[in-house]
Amino acid sequence: MSKQNTVFKDAYNRALGLLENEARLPSEPDLALRLKVSRTTVRSILAQMVDAGLIRWDKREKTVLRAPTLADRFPEHETDSVAEIIERRFMQQILAGGAEPGMQINELELARDIGVGTTPVREFLIRFSRFGLIEKRPNSHWVLKGFTRDFALELTEVREMFELRSAAAFVRLPPDHPAWRDLAAVEAEHAALLRDIDRRYPDFSELDERFHRIVHGASRNRFIIDFYDVIAIVFHYHYQWNKTDAKARNTIAIQEHLLYIAALRSGDPLRVEDACRRHLASARATLLGSLAPVPEPAL
């Protein structure tokens, strides 16, 4: 076994959707564009569809024979790339499972645990190291620095610097800048989410990321924009395994966002700074509160 054809399987599943309401399929380059894969993969998909009796394929003629059923789809888990699998398993171990700071991380053991080769594990750890949670000892193991209170404080310190600056840059954007349109869109989604909060509160996480990325984008600074990756991954996994008071927490955050958005629209720098600071302070308090409580100093 040398490589999983997850790109093929995922694109195949997505291609099944195109068969639903069409009698014939477009050209290969057109399909490649829509599915965001190469024409080589498109041709594999078409060949597979022929085998499955879904289409007849002769040169430019690609006639749909029958509608796809659930049985035609590849199972979800076979469409995950190795990198995604490694990320999930690793984050599970260090955020959910009890992993103490200082612990050694062993590439080989991790690879065996997950059932993949050492190469992708190693590459994952290298990529992941930029998040500041692990550190490499060359020619030796990795050290887990841990999702500690210190980590959260350092993360939020930088986040606050970056977001305040980005928010200030936002109000200086020209009125026809696409960011204003994006902002209006997320504002509407916030309002919609709030109206149906009892049922939809778990959807906030994704909206939160979208909103903050729009704000950070206004900085037009790749380092600031890229830093949001660190925040996003930490929040994503942390709150995924830490759902206490999720509804109340998200409701408050939505309201803060709405005030923050209104401030941005007002164009008043002072009002923006105030709304931004309030929200960031509250986000920090929530994050710190969800960590282990501060150790009591001895009396």
Added chain:
Amino acid sequence: MSKQNTVFKDAYNRALGLLENEARLPSEPDLALRLKVSRTTVRSILAQMVDAGLIRWDKREKTVLRAPTLADRFPEHETDSVAEIIERRFMQQILAGGAEPGMQINELELARDIGVGTTPVREFLIRFSRFGLIEKRPNSHWVLKGFTRDFALELTEVREMFELRSAAAFVRLPPDHPAWRDLAAVEAEHAALLRDIDRRYPDFSELDERFHRIVHGASRNRFIIDFYDVIAIVFHYHYQWNKTDAKARNTIAIQEHLLYIAALRSGDPLRVEDACRRHLASARATLLGSLAPVPEPAL
């Protein structure tokens, strides 16, 4: 050929220095500690020294037989790890050689060029991607974003935010904090360098990095501290192939550093901020000036 024993060769060269003025060598664990390698490598070194007729080795007795000569050393280039070789060659291509933004980077070609396997090249690119100069298209090539004017502006913007905050944190350090001792040491080195500037001006680069890392360390924030890696690598390679006015440039920077250090010692936040801003503004101007000039807007 599967792996270069560069760790061994580099440690062997360093170990030769220990033979100079000693009649016998210490224990294996002791040597391992001094050379910062494992005992396994120490034992390989000792075995090699026996073969070379440098020592007699019997259990705990490690008697020096003769002083090492230049011929005993491994040549410098054999002691560079593969990762170092890749980094140098790559930086040469993108900073010194004319590499236009938007260019594709090909792992395989790069590996063949340098004469190493694809695995370390790939790992280098992943590590390097955090510097914001290249970007990955999954399942496809890397894209060179280039050391452009925009890059320099974005880099210096973040640098200035981080350094101002770190400098402000520095003056709040307790008087017995080791950073004050480090600061005094680099101050002395600055003075010494300035006295012999005609001859020693190329040494400034290293001192510059040492100084700024001390300042950034005061932030006690891993993200701020790690960000200096980006600055360091850019400055290191950029000025290595761009030596115009190096002496004048370094002389000015030393003087700015001395004022900056004096401000830090004064403990006056306003004075610190002023000195820090002045130096950063001058560093930015120098960096931008050394890039291609701004394209003239059409009349």
Added chain:
DNA sequence: ATTGTGTCCTTTATGGAAAAAAGACAGCGT
């Protein structure tokens, strides 16, 4: 009792192979 050595096992670093996926190009069809 502590420190050092001999021995052996494990892990990391790196090259190599092969499947999956991307990409190039000539010739064909409209």
Added chain:
DNA sequence: ACGCTGTCTTTTTTCCATAAAGGACACAAT
């Protein structure tokens, strides 16, 4: 003329093998 397909080549992704390096443990020497 332009876009599409057939075919072939190249590159990326991944697993695997092996040398280099690290690390563990029992026994030996001080």
